[in-house]
Amino acid sequence: MKSIKQVQITFDCAVPLRVARFWSEVLGYVTPPPPEGFATWDDFDREPPPGYEGPAFAACADPSGVGPRLFFQRVPEGKVVKNRVHLDVRVGTGLVGEERLAAIEAECARLLPLGAVRGKLLVADGVNESCLLMQDVEGNEFCLD
Template identity: 50%
Template sequence: MSRHVQITFDCADPTGMAEFWSTALGYRVQGPPGGYETWERFLDAMDLPPESRNDASAVVDPDGFAPRLFFRRVHEGKRAKNRVHLDVRAAPGLDGDERMAALETEAERLVSRGATRIQRYDPASTLEAGHIMMADPEGNEFCLD
């Protein structure tokens, strides 16, 4: 039996992280539960206080194939390098200078949305095609690959 995978981010601002990652991946923010036109109406119906309304958010692949990303608010900040990270496949099928140029363009776009560029790794051998290490607005590392 196969399993579906959800990737969960602990963060300070679930709504902001959902907006960033939906932009980065071409996902969409998950819609409200059935019977509710907006999240605001659902949260009103649940009588959720204003201070709890940014406790969680999620983004989904519009085609329904890739994993759901779930963001939940935690009060402690990030402390160390991620042991697991996302590789955003931003230059599929490209090689060499063309690949790195496409990665640079995507890095610039994501920096304009709040990401931080950490380091560029140029192609070093036939086993490494080159990538750019980045961090999302809350410091979680990911690679443009």
């Protein structure tokens, strides 16, 4: 039996490019270049074509090729329930106690200006280590752990 070597994670969303750009910043991934005639995506955002809703899909990828590609597709309906699958952003791997909490809090502080929303902090309980529940720019849950 052949084994699968690559996995792509797909997000349903309202504004694919916005969500792709958020996750690119979170993970250090890269997005495709901006449309022709624009030096940066920020330039494009300042002067998009009239009536432009953005692309129907967008993607970002790990520049090293190790991590999974993330794909974002526009869907008409909004998010209405909790995610059944979520990403864990592993910022505290190998750390415990206060050192782990400090790493999680530092990453949270970096992500809030990008549009992330802070959720509940789950503090170590002797069995599980600490993690912080968060949401991306469209309300998709993820954890900093």
